[in-house]
Amino acid sequence: MKRIGVVFAAALLCYAYAFNHVDAVYATDEKAHLTAPPSMSVIKATLPYLQQLTGEVLYVKTAVYIGSVIKHKLNIQPELLANNFETMQKVHPYLFDVYHMENAYMRDMGDPYVKRSIAMLKDGMIKLPNEWRLPFYIAFNYFYVLKDNSSAYQYLHKATELSGNKFFSHLASVLSAKDGELKAGIIWLKALYENETVQIEREGLLKDIQAYEKAIMVQNKVYQYKQIEGSFPTKLENLIPNYLPSLPAIEAKFEILYDDELGLISLQRPRKST
Amino acid sequence: MIKFNNVSKTYTKQIGEKEAFKALIDVSFHLKQGQALGLIGANGAGKSTSIRLLMDFIRPNDGEIFLLGAEPERAIMRKHIGYLPEVTSFPKNLTCMEMLYFAGKACGMQKKDIQVQAERWLTRLGLWEHRNRLLRGYSKGMQQRASFAVALVHNPKLLILDEPMSGLDPLGRADIVSLIEELKKEGKTILFCSHLLDDVERLTDEVLILHKGQVKYYGGLKGVREGQKGWRITLSNGEVKFAKSREDLTGVLSELAEQIEDIQVEHESFEQAFLRIVKGD
Amino acid sequence: MVDSIKRIQALAKIIFLDGMRRHAVIGLVGLALISEMFGLIFLDFFAQDLGRAVSDFLFSTMWVTGLIFLFFHAVQVMAWDEEHKVIFGIISRPISRSEYVIGVGLGLAMLLLLLEAVLGGLAFAALLWVKSSVVIELYFQVFNYTHFILAWFGLVLSLLVVLSAILLFSGVVRGGFAVLMMSISYYFIASGLPLAREHISTLVQQGGANAALEYILQGLSFLFPDLNRMDYKNFILVDVLPVSVSEISMQAMLSAAYIVLALSVACFAYNKRDIQ
Numbered sequence: 095m096k097r098i099g100v101v102f103a104a105a106l107l108c109y110a111y112a113f114n115h116v117d118a119v120y121a122t123d124e125k126a127h128l129t130a131p132p133s134m135s136v137i138k139a140t141l142p143y144l145q146q147l148t149g150e151v152l153y154v155k156t157a158v159y160i161g162s163v164i165k166h167k168l169n170i171q172p173e174l175l176a177n178n179f180e181t182m183q184k185v186h187p188y189l190f191d192v193y194h195m196e197n198a199y200m201r202d203m204g205d206p207y208v209k210r211s212i213a214m215l216k217d218g219m220i221k222l223p224n225e226w227r228l229p230f231y232i233a234f235n236y237f238y239v240l241k242d243n244s245s246a247y248q249y250l251h252k253a254t255e256l257s258g259n260k261f262f263s264h265l266a267s268v269l270s271a272k273d274g275e276l277k278a279g280i281i282w283l284k285a286l287y288e289n290e291t292v293q294i295e296r297e298g299l300l301k302d303i304q305a306y307e308k309a310i311m312v313q314n315k316v317y318q319y320k321q322i323e324g325s326f327p328t329k330l331e332n333l334i335p336n337y338l339p340s341l342p343a344i345e346a347k348f349e350i351l352y353d354d355e356l357g358l359i360s361l362q363r364p365r366k367s368t
Numbered sequence: 369m370i371k372f373n374n375v376s377k378t379y380t381k382q383i384g385e386k387e388a389f390k391a392l393i394d395v396s397f398h399l400k401q402g403q404a405l406g407l408i409g410a411n412g413a414g415k416s417t418s419i420r421l422l423m424d425f426i427r428p429n430d431g432e433i434f435l436l437g438a439e440p441e442r443a444i445m446r447k448h449i450g451y452l453p454e455v456t457s458f459p460k461n462l463t464c465m466e467m468l469y470f471a472g473k474a475c476g477m478q479k480k481d482i483q484v485q486a487e488r489w490l491t492r493l494g495l496w497e498h499r500n501r502l503l504r505g506y507s508k509g510m511q512q513r514a515s516f517a518v519a520l521v522h523n524p525k526l527l528i529l530d531e532p533m534s535g536l537d538p539l540g541r542a543d544i545v546s547l548i549e550e551l552k553k554e555g556k557t558i559l560f561c562s563h564l565l566d567d568v569e570r571l572t573d574e575v576l577i578l579h580k581g582q583v584k585y586y587g588g589l590k591g592v593r594e595g596q597k598g599w600r601i602t603l604s605n606g607e608v609k610f611a612k613s614r615e616d617l618t619g620v621l622s623e624l625a626e627q628i629e630d631i632q633v634e635h636e637s638f639e640q641a642f643l644r645i646v647k648g649d
Numbered sequence: 650m651v652d653s654i655k656r657i658q659a660l661a662k663i664i665f666l667d668g669m670r671r672h673a674v675i676g677l678v679g680l681a682l683i684s685e686m687f688g689l690i691f692l693d694f695f696a697q698d699l700g701r702a703v704s705d706f707l708f709s710t711m712w713v714t715g716l717i718f719l720f721f722h723a724v725q726v727m728a729w730d731e732e733h734k735v736i737f738g739i740i741s742r743p744i745s746r747s748e749y750v751i752g753v754g755l756g757l758a759m760l761l762l763l764l765e766a767v768l769g770g771l772a773f774a775a776l777l778w779v780k781s782s783v784v785i786e787l788y789f790q791v792f793n794y795t796h797f798i799l800a801w802f803g804l805v806l807s808l809l810v811v812l813s814a815i816l817l818f819s820g821v822v823r824g825g826f827a828v829l830m831m832s833i834s835y836y837f838i839a840s841g842l843p844l845a846r847e848h849i850s851t852l853v854q855q856g857g858a859n860a861a862l863e864y865i866l867q868g869l870s871f872l873f874p875d876l877n878r879m880d881y882k883n884f885i886l887v888d889v890l891p892v893s894v895s896e897i898s899m900q901a902m903l904s905a906a907y908i909v910l911a912l913s914v915a916c917f918a919y920n921k922r923d924i925q
Contacts, residue, residue, distance in 0.1 A: 139841035142877035143807070147709035150695070150702055157694045186705075188883050190698035379925075423741055426923040443745035457738035459663055459730075461670035466663065473659035474742035476652055502670070518738070 128159035128174055131181035138185070149186025152178055153195070160199060172203040176210055183214045187221040197231040201239055208239045219252075226257035233262075243269045251282070260286055264299075271306065271348070271361035276313060279361075280306040305361065308342040309350060313359040316352075326357035369526050369557045370399040370422060375431030377417055377581075391417040393581045394431070399574075401525075404558040406572035408565065410646060413578040415561050416454065419530050422559075423451055436526065447475045450524035454531045454561075456511040460504035464495060464514050467503065468521050475522035482521065489517040492547065508535035516544070526557045533564055545571065569638045579646045592641045602630040610634070656744050657752045664726065664756025673722045674764045681714045681768050685775070700789030700886050703779050704797075707772035708804060708882040711765055715808040716836075718764055723757045723815050724832055728825030736924055747916035754816050754912060761808060769801045776885075789886075796884040799897070803879035806904045810874060811836060813911035820915035820922070839873040846870065874907055 137148050156178050163170050179196040186192065193215055200211035215232045222228060229252035237246035250266035253259070263282050270279030283306060287299040312330065315337040319327050327333055330341055330352050344350055348361040375395045381388040392414045399405045407415050420426045421433055424440035436445045458467055465486060472482030490496040493513040498506070506514060512535045519527065532548070533541045548571050552558060562568050568575060575592060577585040585592060598612040601620055604627045611617040621628070636644070668674065688706050695702035730736040730753075740749055776792055783789045811832070818831040846866045852858035878900050884890060890897075 135844055139844045140837060142840045142843070142875075143712045143804075143880055144709050145877075146705040146882070150705060154691050154694050189695075189701055189705075191695050191702070194697045420925075423737070425737060425740070426925065443740075443748070444743050446741060447743040449741070451737075451741035453734065453737050453741070455734050457734040457736070459667040459735050460733075461667045462663055466666060470659050470663045471742060474656050474744055476655070476743075515738075 127162075128156065128171065128178065130174060131178045134181055134184050137181075146186045146189070149182045149189060149192070152182045152185070153189065153192055156182070157195065160195075170199070170203070172200075172207055176200060176203070176207055180210065180214060183217060187218060190222065190225065190227070193218050193228060193231065197235070201235060205240065208235050211235060224256060226253045226259070226262075229253040229256065230262065233266075237269060244275065247275075247278075260290070267302070267306075268361075271309070276306055276310050276359065276361070280310065302348075305344045305348050308344055309348075309359050309361050312338070312342065312350070316357050316359065320357055326354055328354050330359075369401050369403075369436060370397075370405075370559065371432070371434040372397050372418070372421075373432040373434075375418075375421065375428045375433060377414075377421060377426065377428050390581050392421070392428075392578075395578070395581070395583050396431075397576050397583070397586050399557060399559060401557050402555050403574060404552055404560060404572040406568035406575040407559060407561040407578070408563070408568055408575060408642065409578035409584075412580075414581040415578060416530065417581075418578070419528060419559075419561060422528060423449075447522065448525045450519035450522070450527045452515055452519045452527070452529045452532055454534065456508075456515045456535075458503045458511070458514070458518075461502060463500050463502055464490065464506075464517070465499045467514070467518055471518045471521050477522055485521045485523065486517070489520050493517055494543075509537060509540050512536055513540070513544075516547070520551075524556070526559070527551065528559045528561075530561045531563070532560070533562065533567060541567075565638050565642060577642065577645055584645045589638075592638060592645070597634045597636045597640075600632045600634045601628060602632075603627045604629050653748060656742070657748050657755060660739065660744060660749065660752030661755035661759060664753055665759045668722065668726075668756065668760040671722070673718060674760055674767070677714050677718055677764055678767050680717070681710050682771070684710055684713075685771075697788060699779065699783060700776070700792065701883075703789075704772075704776060704882055704885045707768075707775060708800060711768045711772065711801075711804055712808075714768060715761060715765060715804070716811070718761060719808065719811055719815060720829060720832060722760075723812055724819070724829045725825045726753060726757060727816070727819035728823070728828060731823065731924065732825075740924070746920045746922075750816060750820055750916045750919050751912060754812065754915075757812060757816075758809060761812065762805065765801070765805050765808070773797060791886050791888055793885060793888055796881065796887070796890070800881040800885055802901075803881040806901060807876045807879045809908055810876065810904050810911075813908040813915075817911045817915040817918070820919040835873065836876075838869075839876050842866065842870055842873050843875045843877065874904070879904060 131152055132148075137145060141148055156175065159175075160170070162168070179192065179200065182189070182192045183196070196211055196214060200207045212232050212235050215228050215235075218225070219228045219232075229249040233246040233249035233253060236242040236249065247266035247269040250262045250269065254262040254266070263286055267279040267282040267286075270276070270282070280303060283299055283303050287296060287303060290296045290299060312333070315333050316326060316330075319333060319337055330350070334340060341350075344361070351360045351362055352358070353360070373396055375392055376390070377392040379389045379391055395414070395418065397405070407418060409415050417426070421428055422435060422440055423446070424443070427441075433440055436448055438445050462470075468486040468490075469479075469482055472485065477485070486499070487496065490499055493516055495510060495513055495517065498510065503511065503514065512532075516532065519529075529548070532544055536544060545567060548558065548560070552571065558571070560568060560572055569589060572589065574588055575585065576583065577592075598610055599617050601609045601611060601617075601624075603609065603624060609620055609624075611620055685707065688710070692699065692702060692706070727736075730739065736749070740746065744752070773794075776797070780789050780792045814835050815828065815832045818828045818835070822828055822831065846863070849858055849862050849866055853860050853863050881897075
């Protein structure tokens with residue numbers, strides 16, 4: 095028994111020493127690891143009931159990887175990350191955290207990845223039809239990264255429908271104006287105005303409606319100019335005095351922009367000076 | 369009670385075997401109510417196969433079997449059978465009482481009747497104090513006795529006992545022998561399978577000797593022995609002589625008349641008769 | 650009939666007691682609790698959809714534990730009975746072969762139900778606790794108790810389908826290992842078949858495969874049911890069922906009918922066998 099005790103104690107000491115050494119090496123390992131996700135077919139074929147759990151495990155692995163990348167200021171591997179997100183989304187399309195995380199990180203990985211992110215979010219809208227945050231994320235990606243405002247405001251309207259939050263519609267109408275879709279924008283503003291009960295909000299909306307109405311009036315004059323003169327005016331001032339006595343003053347909340355090639359009037363929020 | 373009519377059983381050929389094993393070949397016997405039949409034979413003679421056929425564990429290839437007037441496949445007839453297997457077969461994680469309750473319930477007994485019978489048989493078999501212990505904690509002898517209790521709890525008409533003395537010490541064996549004698553007196557029909565020929569001779573009325581799947585002898589115990597085998601002559605100097613025939617006896621008497629102390633008629637023992645029948649000598 | 654039920658119940662009781670004393674249930678509950686405690690460490694990652702992550706994890710634990718019970722205990726029961734000759738002691742009673750199969754099945758089903766009831770109760774309590782602890786309601790908006798019970802029934806019914814297949818294999822083949830291999834193969838075929846059907850269906854539509862293959866796979870689905878169809882754990886977090894009650898009832902009836910069919914075949918096969 096004594097001999098066994100001595101052998102055990104010696105083995106334990108060796109083990110403790112080796113453990114400490116190896117663990118220290120592991121702790122200083124700065125590489126962030128993320129493996130390619132398993133094939134979705136394999137997951138669905140072998141683990142049908144555990145599909146969702148597999149998605150969640152992949153999510154945790156990805157979250158750890160991203161955390162490590164941020165911590166050690168490493169370069170992210172975009173294709174690997176995107177593949178993992180796509181597998182997670184296919185395997186567990188009901189888990190909102192996946193959309194939240196993929197939207198946050200794929201947005202900064204370049205246009206092709208933003209488009210893939212949007213595709214995932216659109217899939218998610220089918221599975222989670224009542225989740226307003228998904229159309230909101232899509233709208234944000236279209237607006238902020240892809241500069242596709244018309245697509246953006248479509249999804250903002252969807253977000254409004256689902257959330258009942260008027261802000262999204264208001265934002266949609268601002269984007270409509272930016273894109274030259276003044277008539278579409280004014281319809282939304284008027285709908286908002288009709289349903290608004292808070293007086294100060296109604297006053298703000300009324301001012302926006304008035305600004306849109308003035309811009310629409312100018313737009314109509316531009317089309318009239320084209321009909322008579324045969325081309326769009328090179329600048330809005332050319333409408334004076336035959337078509338307009340003067341350019342209408344629009345509230346400082348908007349600045350009026352004019353595209354002389356398309357003859358399109360748009361309204362834009364003025365850029366903040368830095 | 370039991371009728372075996374020209375029953376044959378051949379086990380399916382296994383991988384590596386040259387031919388299928390014929391366990392029973394055209395075996396017939398009839399056990400009447402109140403009788404005790406001893407089933408004996410060497411290892412592999414077909415005793416266990418016969419019992420398994422009776423209990424419907426296996427099915428015959430040829431012939432007919434009737435158990436209490438019905439085919440063994442009619443499970444309900446087993447309500448009247450108490451079976452003691454060669455190897456005790458309990459789920460080891462049950463207590464003896466739980467096993468008895470199961471055995472009684474399966475035979476349609478009421479809970480209070482099971483309790484009464486369980487107490488009767490466990491007390492008779494010396495297991496009452498151990499009734500709530502798990503069966504895996506029992507010794508081999510205790511398990512054998514528990515198995516006996518399970519076979520008797522539902523008051524069966526027919527007892528099929530396969531090596532009932534297995535695992536028992538001499539005291540336990542004597543106890544079981546007296547129990548079987550009591551059961552026989554109560555009018556139970558007994559099919560008794562054993563290697564212990566003394567017990568078979570003591571407890572049964574008829575005997576069936578099997579060898580290599582065939583019936584070598586079936587009939588009363590008296591008919592097993594050929595009768596008188598000879599004379600044993602003990603001389604005054606301690607020497608023992610044996611005379612097989614009357615001529616031999618006359619010869620010895622005439623030569624050694626003054627030295628003869630004792631003369632006894634020698635009968636063939638049951639074991640000698642069994643060996644003779646099985647070996648064909 | 651009444652006597653038959655009593656015999657089946659008596660046998661089921663001893664199977665249940667034997668299983669309990671082998672610590673089949675207690676051991677697995679312990680295993681499930683340890684894995685759940687371990688899993689709690691990772692739930693911190695799920696900020697937005699905590700409710701879903703917790704319910705998925707708990708139900709997945711119940712599923713895996715149920716499968717472990719089936720593959721490591723249920724598969725062995727009939728094989729143990731034969732190997733240790735316990736079956737002789739049982740069917741020497743007036744218990745028919747069919748009653749034996751059904752009795753064993755009922756005993757194992759009782760053990761499985763107890764295991765899943767304990768784990769289900771713990772899962773319910775865990776979900777209630779998490780819901781009450783979440784500060785931002787958005788992260789765990791809905792916890793529907795009725796749908797939780799529905800998801801639990803779906804899980805148990807799926808496991809009972811697997812159990813009926815195990816009893817069928819136990820009736821047909823001898824030896825615990827052979828039954829285990831057949832049961833695992835059955836599970837993987839049943840899991841993979843829906844995906845194969847989907848793939849072949851797409852190919853057929855595109856003209857890349859013979860339509861007969863689709864029918865063959867449909868026929869195979871008759872034998873290897875889709876175990877995922879009763880997976881209702883996603884419904885726990887919604888108030889309105891996305892599928893109709895009639896659809897759920899039909900699926901439950903399908904599973905129940907499958908169990909009865911499998912047990913019938915098991916009884917038939919066991920009646921024809923020699924027990925050696």
